[in-house]
Amino acid sequence: MKEYQLYATMGAGFESVVAKELQSLGYQTQTENGRVFFRGGQKDIVKTNLWLRTADRIKILLKEFTATDFDSLYNQTYDFDWAELLPVDAKFPVQGRSVRSQLHSEPGIQSIVKKAIVNKMSDQYHRRGFLPESGSEYPLDIHIYKNKVRLSLDTSGASLFKRGYRVEHGGAPLKENFAASLLKLTPYDGSHPLIDPLTGSGTLAIEAALIAKNIAPGSWRSFAYQGFDWFNQDLYQEALDEAESEIKEISAPIVASDIDQSILEIAKVNAHNAGVLQDIYFKQVAVKDFATDLENGVIIANPPYGKRLKDKETAEGLYKQMGQVLGKYNSFSQYYLVGDPEFEKYFGHTATKKRKLFNGNLRVDFYQFWANRR
Ligand SMILES: C[S@@+](CC[C@H](N)C(=O)[O-])C[C@H]1O[C@@H](n2cnc3c(N)ncnc32)[C@H](O)[C@@H]1O
Structure with missing residues (x-):
């Protein structure tokens, strides 16, 4: 079974709480601001999404590289086996965020990454220009920090705080x-x-x-x-x-x-x-x-x-x-x-x-x- 570099995201200040939870589920962890990394396969993706009480999302790190201009961002995004991850009809929204980096326009970053993936998939699936995006959703995430780019796939979908037990109305509830x-x-x-x-x-x-x-806090919901x-x-x-x-x-x-x-x-x-x-x-x-x-x-x-x-x-x-x-x-x-x-x-x-x-x-x-x- 394939093993992935996985990470949990969380609110600021809760890294050590999430790391502890992951460790008690049996994982070795590495922490940085807003993320706790661990390794695992599909079973671990299921387990952590189901059991983590304190995290926001579980993501698969797909690729990491350095980019300081759009050409390099495009080329290195294109240079990934997207057809292995995404079926021809995949819906793949791209969320982008950039902090303290030369490439700082988030809409620009998102659209270049999207274009690179569309072009690569069109080549891989021998389609010209148009992908239907009519199938299920594969939420992609691009994060750039100090010119270091991370491309990830979100396995959770809606944030894990949405357990599914809460009725919509009612005061100022904590997440x-x-x-x-x-x-x-x-x-x-x-x-x-x-x-x-x-x-x-x-x-x-x-x-x-x-x-x-x-x-398990994820007992009532679905996951990406x-x-x-x-x-x-x-x-x-x-x-x-x-x-x-x-x-x-x-x-x-x-x-x-x-x-x-x-x-x-x-x-x-x-x-x-x-x-x-x-x-x-x-x-x-x-x-x-x-x-x-x-x-x-x-x-x-x-x-x-x-x-x-x-x-x-x-x-x-x-x-x-x-x-x-x-x-x-x-x-x-x-x-x-x-x-x-x-x-x-x-x-x-x-x-x-x-x-x-x-x-x-x-x-x-x-x-x-x-x-x-x-
Ligand atoms: C910020 S809310 C708590 C939200 C809660 N932690 C949640 O997640 O839904 C504060 C609560 O304090 C209650 N409250 C205000 N004054 C109170 C009092 N004197 N005695 C008891 N409860 C009071 C309010 O009715 C309100 O529900």
Whole structure:
């Protein structure tokens, strides 16, 4: 079976989290900004797409070369066996990105690469000029960094954060892989309680339940590789059956509360879709009234961030309540993702650690309190 140079992509700051996940799946990894490389065949493409909780996409590195002008980009792209990868009717959108390189026009780069591939395939398939692109999709990716070009094939398709369990509407949800990455930055492994007292549509609690029950996060979606004509399509069902047989019973409670009953209803639908509705205690309660008998677990949440003055005052009041009420439960390690740089002042406790992250374009901090407790 052919072996490929594969890599996972991820949000900035989560390289080590993804590398750790890949290592625990049995791979040797090499990390650079935004990418973790590993080697594997089709089985590994199926396995990593199905099991990685924290990555964005899994790609096959097809070719690497240096190019500083369009001629060289064209020639080196043409000089690849595209007919081996793409059937004559393949649809092959080309996504391009260039950073700190002489070739910097992304639309120009995309169209040169597309032209080189069309011409090569026309030659290889003895067709003149026109390719139908009526078949399944082979998403190609070109990335240029400091004149080094990488041509890749995306095996995931839609980003892996799109698990498929979420109903469309509902507040300001965290992306599923972002929520899973936050959980991986805590000691949570399912063996101790987990509480999200500001649960919104439930992403953190649901991702925690998936971890606790060892449910594969890609169980409900499709992947780009399912359209590749050279891919052994039996591997997907085999991996899914194996994943199904590895699901565990939950062993410690997960509590998800929020002040807003309507958002909790959405959270419940999401949890139902993910097969973990029975594993999460949902309850409507304001932070100021929150109480629990549980001990020695993880509290994790992303409270609202007030951009407008009135919202800011409300948010600051909430941070104070969180400090007063949740701060009492200091047998729990506590983790808060907050956009307000003054969070500690209102929360009233000093963080043991603070990690800079981006939630989309929003610069945020992931604060850890009493993190040594568990
Ligand atoms: C940014 S959202 C959380 C999003 C969530 N992590 C998700 O992925 O869907 C913040 C949540 O805090 C809730 N909230 C605001 N004030 C609250 C309070 N005083 N007590 C409890 N929940 C509150 C809101 O209803 C909202 O659902």
